[in-house]
Amino acid sequence: MNLPTSFPPRIxxxxxxxxxxxxxxxxxxxxxxxxxxxxxxxxxLPKLASTFDHVDGLFYxxxxxxxxxxxLILGVLLFxxxxxxxxxxxxxxASNSTHNTPLEVVWTVIPLIIVMIMFAWGFKGCLxxxxxxxxxxxxxxxxxxxxxxxxxxxxxxxxxxRGEVWLEVNKPVQFLxxxxxxxxxxxxxxxxxxxxxxxxxxxxxxxxxxxLGDYHLFCAEYCGDSHSLMYAQVHVVTAEEFAKAPxxxxxxxxxxxxxxxxxxxxxxxxxxxxxxxxVAGAAPSWAGDKGLFKKDGDKVVGxxxxxxxxxxxxxxxxxxAYIRESIRMPLAKLVADYATKANMNAFGxxxxxxxxxxxxxxxxxxxxx
Amino acid sequence: MTTHAPVLDAHKSHSEKPKHYxxxxxxxxxxxxxxxxxxxxxxxxxxxxxxxxxxxxxxxxVRLHLWQxxxxxxxxxxxxxxxxxxxxxxxxxFVIPAIPGSLGNIVLPLMLGAKDVALPRLNLLSFYLWLxxxxxAALAIVMGGFDTGWTFYAPYSLYTNKAxxxxxxxxxxxxxxSIFTGLNFIVTTHKLRAPGLTWFRMPLxxxxxxxxxxxxxxxxxxxxxxxLLVAFERLYNIGIFDPRLGGxxxxxxxxxxxxxxxxxxxxxxxxxxxxxxxxxxxxxxPLFGYKLIAFSSLAIAIISFLVWGHHMFTSGQSTYxxxxxxxxxxxxxxxxxxxxxxxxxxxxxxxxxxxxxxxYTLAFLIIFAIGGLTGVILGSLNVDLHLxxxxxxxxxxxxxxxGSIALAFFAGLHHWWPKMFGVMYNExxxxxxxxxxxxxxxxxxxxxxIMGSQGMPRRYATYVPEFQPYHSASTIGxxxxxxxxxxxxxxxxxxxxxxxxxxxNQWGGVTxxxxxxxxxxxxxxxxxxxxxxxxxxxxxxxxxxxxxPIG
Numbered sequence: 001m002n003l004p005t006s007f008p009p010r011i012x013x014x015x016x017x018x019x020x021x022x023x024x025x026x027x028x029x030x031x032x033x034x035x036x037x038x039x040x041x042x043x044x045l046p047k048l049a050s051t052f053d054h055v056d057g058l059f060y061x062x063x064x065x066x067x068x069x070x071x072l073i074l075g076v077l078l079f080x081x082x083x084x085x086x087x088x089x090x091x092x093x094a095s096n097s098t099h100n101t102p103l104e105v106v107w108t109v110i111p112l113i114i115v116m117i118m119f120a121w122g123f124k125g126c127l128x129x130x131x132x133x134x135x136x137x138x139x140x141x142x143x144x145x146x147x148x149x150x151x152x153x154x155x156x157x158x159x160x161x162r163g164e165v166w167l168e169v170n171k172p173v174q175f176l177x178x179x180x181x182x183x184x185x186x187x188x189x190x191x192x193x194x195x196x197x198x199x200x201x202x203x204x205x206x207x208x209x210x211x212l213g214d215y216h217l218f219c220a221e222y223c224g225d226s227h228s229l230m231y232a233q234v235h236v237v238t239a240e241e242f243a244k245a246p247x248x249x250x251x252x253x254x255x256x257x258x259x260x261x262x263x264x265x266x267x268x269x270x271x272x273x274x275x276x277x278x279v280a281g282a283a284p285s286w287a288g289d290k291g292l293f294k295k296d297g298d299k300v301v302g303x304x305x306x307x308x309x310x311x312x313x314x315x316x317x318x319x320x321a322y323i324r325e326s327i328r329m330p331l332a333k334l335v336a337d338y339a340t341k342a343n344m345n346a347f348g349x350x351x352x353x354x355x356x357x358x359x360x361x362x363x364x365x366x367x368x369x
Numbered sequence: 370m371t372t373h374a375p376v377l378d379a380h381k382s383h384s385e386k387p388k389h390y391x392x393x394x395x396x397x398x399x400x401x402x403x404x405x406x407x408x409x410x411x412x413x414x415x416x417x418x419x420x421x422x423x424x425x426x427x428x429x430x431v432r433l434h435l436w437q438x439x440x441x442x443x444x445x446x447x448x449x450x451x452x453x454x455x456x457x458x459x460x461x462x463f464v465i466p467a468i469p470g471s472l473g474n475i476v477l478p479l480m481l482g483a484k485d486v487a488l489p490r491l492n493l494l495s496f497y498l499w500l501x502x503x504x505x506a507a508l509a510i511v512m513g514g515f516d517t518g519w520t521f522y523a524p525y526s527l528y529t530n531k532a533x534x535x536x537x538x539x540x541x542x543x544x545x546x547s548i549f550t551g552l553n554f555i556v557t558t559h560k561l562r563a564p565g566l567t568w569f570r571m572p573l574x575x576x577x578x579x580x581x582x583x584x585x586x587x588x589x590x591x592x593x594x595x596x597l598l599v600a601f602e603r604l605y606n607i608g609i610f611d612p613r614l615g616g617x618x619x620x621x622x623x624x625x626x627x628x629x630x631x632x633x634x635x636x637x638x639x640x641x642x643x644x645x646x647x648x649x650x651x652x653x654x655p656l657f658g659y660k661l662i663a664f665s666s667l668a669i670a671i672i673s674f675l676v677w678g679h680h681m682f683t684s685g686q687s688t689y690x691x692x693x694x695x696x697x698x699x700x701x702x703x704x705x706x707x708x709x710x711x712x713x714x715x716x717x718x719x720x721x722x723x724x725x726x727x728x729y730t731l732a733f734l735i736i737f738a739i740g741g742l743t744g745v746i747l748g749s750l751n752v753d754l755h756l757x758x759x760x761x762x763x764x765x766x767x768x769x770x771x772g773s774i775a776l777a778f779f780a781g782l783h784h785w786w787p788k789m790f791g792v793m794y795n796e797x798x799x800x801x802x803x804x805x806x807x808x809x810x811x812x813x814x815x816x817x818x819i820m821g822s823q824g825m826p827r828r829y830a831t832y833v834p835e836f837q838p839y840h841s842a843s844t845i846g847x848x849x850x851x852x853x854x855x856x857x858x859x860x861x862x863x864x865x866x867x868x869x870x871x872x873x874n875q876w877g878g879v880t881x882x883x884x885x886x887x888x889x890x891x892x893x894x895x896x897x898x899x900x901x902x903x904x905x906x907x908x909x910x911x912x913x914x915x916x917x918p919i920g
Contacts, residue, residue, distance in 0.1 A: 033833050033834075036833070036834075036835035037823075037824075039823065043819075044819065044822045044823070045755075045822055045823065046823055046824055052751070054751055055751045055752055055754070055755050058749050058751060058752050059746065059749075059752050059755075059822070062745060062746045062749065062752070063746065065742075065745075066742035066743065066745065066746065069738070069742060070738050070739065070742060073709065073710075073713055073734070073735075073738045074735060074738070076713050076716075076717060077713060077716065077731060077734060077735070080713075080716045080717050080718070080719065080721065081716070081721055081723065081731065084652075084716075084717070084718055084719050084720065084721050085721050085722075085723060086653070086720045086721055086722045086723075089912070089915065089916070090912050091653075091720045092653065092720055092907070093652060093653050093654035093718060093719045093720045093907065094718040094719070094720070095654070095717075095718035096654060096655055096907075097657070097718075098655045098656065098657055098658070098659060099657070099658065100657075100714075103714075104658060104661065104707075107706070107707065107710045108703060108706075108707060111702065111703060111706045112703055115699040115700075115702050115703070115745065115748070116699065118699065118745065118748070118749050119695055119696055119699045119748070119749070121749065121751075122695060122748070122749030122750040122751050122752060122753075123691075123692055123695060123750055124751075125749075125750065125751025125752075126688070126691060126695075126750035126751045126754065127688065128751070129751060129754060130688055181524070181528070182522075182524050182525040182528065182618075183522055183524070183525065183618060185683060185757075185758060187758070187824070187826060189755070189823065189824025190824075192751075192754065192755045193754065193755075194683050194754050194755065194757055194758070195683055195685065195754075196683045196684045196685060198612075198618060198619060198684070198685065199524060199612040199613075199618065200612030200613075200617070200618070201612075201685075203685045216824065216833060218824070218826045219826070220683075220757070220758040220759070220826040220827075221522075221683075221758060222449075222518050222522070222525070222827075222828040223525060224449070224516070224525055224529065225445050225446050225449065225516075226445055227445075227449070227828060227829065227830070228445065228826075228828075228829035228830045228831045228832060229445070229831065231833075281444075281445075282445065282446070340530055341530050343528065
C-alpha cells in the first residue's frame with residue numbers, strides 16, 4: 001500500500017480521491033509563483049515589507065484586546081456553569097438581580113474608550129495609506145487589470161511587463177490602477193496594500209517597499225472564471241539591478257529567441273485562460289487535437305477548426321492571419337465550443353505590439369505536434 | 370410587582386384525545402391553504418431546513434474542492450457556481466427567512482397571547498412567495514446556473530452568460546416575502562398583545578423580531594430595486610451600473626450594501642432574541658438589563674443603516690466617507706457588547722440547567738464573542754485594507770452567520786421543539802451533536818482566520834501551495850461539522866416517530882408561549898390570557914408543569 005508521503009497528501013498519492021477528479025490536468029498555472037513569504041514573529045501576518053507598520057501595530061493591539069475580552073467572557077461562563085449548575089429540578093437562581101448600574105456603565109464606557117482608540121489609530125493609518133507623497137507620485141507605474149492578467153507600465157520606460165513587476169527597494173511607488181472589464185482588486189499582502197480596480201475610473205495605491213525579495217500580488221475582488229489564476233509576482237530589487245531593466249527581455253532577433261519572448265508574454269498575459277497542454281480552460285487550448293498548429297512533415301501548418309462568424313458556423317484554418325485577427329479582434333470569429341461564452345478583450349497595438357504578437361505566434365508554432 | 374400567574378387555560382378533563390393544531394384537520398389541502406401561524410411556521414421550518422441542507426452540501430463540496438491547491442473536484446467555472454449557490458442559498462433562502470419565518474411565526478403570537486398573527490392571509494402569501502423564490506432559484510441552477518457570488522457585483526453580473534435574471538427574480542420574490550413577514554409582525558406586535566402585556570413586559574424575542582421587522586420593511590425594498598435594475602441593465606443596456614455605457618459599478622455596491630448591511634442585522638437580531646429568551650429560561654433567572662437589551666436592538670437597527678460603507682473600504686470612497694463609516698462601525702460594537710455582557714451576567718448566579726438548548730446557547734455565546742471581536746479587528750480602516758476580501762472576513766462572517774445565527778436557530782429549535790410537536794428528542798444525542806458541531810465549526814473556521822491574515826484571498830478556486838495545510842484542516846473541520854448537523858437532523862426527525870411525550874412546560878418558562886397547552890390548539894388559548902406580572906418573574910413558575918407530561 002502506498003502511504004501518502006506528505007500531509008495533506010497530494011492528489012496523485014491518494015488513488016481514491018484521484019478517481020473523483022473530473023479534470024485532472026487543468027489549465028496550467030503557468031506564471032511562476034513567488035516563494036511563500038516568511039511570517040512575522042507572531043505567525044499571523046506575512047513579514048512586513050513596506051513602511052505601513054501601523055497596520056501590524058493596530059492588528060496586534062486589537063488582537064490582544066480581543067483575547068482579553070474573550071478569556072474574560074469564557075472564564076465567567078465556565079465558572080458560572082460549574083458553580084451554579086442546577087442540581088435539583090426546583091433549585092432557584094442564586095440571585096435575582098436584574099440591574100447593576102455601575103457595572104453596566106463600566107461595560108459600556110470602557111469598550112467605548114477602547115474602540116475609539118482603535119478608530120483613531122486606524123484612521124490615522126488610513127490617511128497615511130491614502131495620502132500619496134510626492135516621491136511616490138513621481139514614481140508612478142500603471143497596473144492594468146483584465147480578465148485574468150496584470151500588465152505593468154513603468155515610469156520612463158517604454159516596455160511593459162506581464163505577470164511580473166520590478167520595484168526599486170526603499171523608493172516610494174504609486175500604482176495607477178485601471179481595469180479593462182470588471183472589478184478587480186490589487187492586493188500585495190506583504191506590503192499591506194489593497195485597492196479595488198474599477199472599470200471607468202483610475203484608482204491609486206502607494207507604498208514604499210523596504211525588503212528585497214519576491215512577493216505575491218493577488219486579485220482580491222471576484223472577477224469570474226479564472227479569478228484565482230489572476231496572479232503577478234512583485235520583485236523588489238536593488239537600485240543597481242533595477243537600472244538593468246530586468247523586465248526588458250524582449251528579443252526577436254532569431255525565431256528561437258522570438259519564441260522564448262513569446263512564451264514569456266504568454267505566461268504573463270494569456271495563460272490564465274489558454275492552456276498549452278490541450279486541456280480546455282476558460283478559453284481554447286493552444287495545443288492538442290483542437291489546438292492551433294500541427295506538424296505536417298517538417299512544416300508547421302494551421303489546424304482546421306470550427307468557428308462561428310456572424311452567427312454562422314464554418315471551418316477555417318488557424319493560420320497566422322486568423323490568429324492575428326483573433327487577438328486584435330477576438331469576437332470576429334469564435335471557436336464553436338466557446339461561441340456563447342467568449343469574453344476575451346481585444347489586444348490592440350498599445351497592449352501588444354506587432355513584434356510582440358509575432359513573437360507569440362512564433363511560440364505557438366513551437367507547440368505543434 | 371404582583372405574584373399572580375398569567376391566567377392560563379390548561380385543558381382540564383379529557384375523555385378524548387385533545388385536538389391541537391397538528392391533528393385538528395388533515396390532508397394536503399388543510400396544510401396548503403392553512404391560515405394558522407403554527408402550520409405556516411412549520412412549512413417554513415421544513416422549507417428553510419431543506420435550503421440549509423442544500424446550502425450545507427454546497428459548502429462541503431467547496432471545502433472538498435479546496436483540499437489541494439489546484440482544486441480537487443471541479444473546473445474553476447463549476448467552483449464559482451458552487452460557492453455562489455452556497456452563499457445565495459444560505460443567505461436568501463435560509464438565514465434571512467429561517468428564524469422569523471419558522472420560530473418567529475410559531476412563537477410570536479403565542480408569546481403575545483394572540484390567536485394568530487394580525488394578517489393570516491398575508492402570512493400564507495409570504496410563505497408562497499418564499500416557495501416561489503426557492504423554486505425559481507432551483508430553476509436558475511438548471512437554466513445555466515449563476516456565478517456572480519451572492520453579492521451580484523456589477524459589472525461582472527451584467528456580462529456573465531449565466532441565469533442572472535432568473536435568480537434576480539427569485540431574490541426579488543424572496544424580498545417581498547421578507548417584507549410581508551415584517552409588516553405582519555409589526556402589526557401583530559402593536560395590535561394583538563394580550564391585556565396587561567405592556568411593551569416592557571414583552572419577551573425579548575418579541576422585541577428582537579419587532580426590530581428585525583422594521584429593518585425588513587425599510588431596507589428590503591432597496592434590494593428589490595437594485596436587483597431589478599441589474600435585470601433591466603442586462604436586458605435593455607440602460608447604463609446605470611455598466612461603465613461601458615456610462616454607468617457606475619460602485620453605485621451598485623452602495624445600493625447593495627445599503628440593504629445587505631442592515632440585512633446582517635435582519636439575520637442576527639432574531640438570533641439575539643432567541644438567546645435572550647433561552648439564557649433566562651435555562652438559568653431560571655430574570656434577564657439582566659432587560660431594557661438595555663431591548664433598546665440596544667433598536668439602536669443596532671438604526672445604526673445598521675449607516676455603516677454599509679465598511680464593506681467598501683477598498684473601493685476608493687472618499688476619506689471623509691471612510692471616517693464616518695469606520696466611526697459608526699465601531700459605535701455599533703457597543704450595543705452588541707452590552708448584549709453579550711448582559712447574557713453572561715444573566716447566567717451568573719443563575720440556576721443553570723445544562724440541557725441541549727442551553728448547550729447550544731453556550732456554544733453561541735462563545736462563538737458570537739469571537740465573531741463580534743473579530744469584527745472589531747475589521748472595523749479599523751488601515752487593518753481592513755489588508756484583511757478585506759480575504760479568508761479572515763470569510764471566517765468572521767461565518768462566525769456570525771453560521772456559528773451564531775444558525776446555532777441560535779438550532780438552540781431555539783431544541784427549545785420550542787417540545788412545544789411545537791409535544792415530543793422530546795433524544796437528549797444524549799442532542800448533546801453529542803452540539804459538541805460535534807461546536808468542535809467542527811471551530812476546526813473549520815479558525816484555520817481560515819489564520820490564512821486570511823496571511824493573505825489568502827476569498828472566492829479562489831485554486832491557491833498558492835503554502836495555504837494547503839490550513840485549507841485541509843478547514844476541510845476536515847467542515848466534515849466534522851457536517852456530520853454533527855446530520856446527527857441533529859436524524860434525532861430530530863426520529864423524535865417525531867419515537868420521541869417521548871414532552872412536559873407541559875418542558876423547560877420551566879414563564880412567558881405566555883409556555884402557558885398555552887402543548888402542542889397548542891388551533892387558536893392557541895381557549896381564553897385570552899391576562900398578564901399581571903413582570904416579564905421573566907420566575908417566582909410565578911409552577912414547577913409541577915415542568916414535571917407533568919402532556920395529554
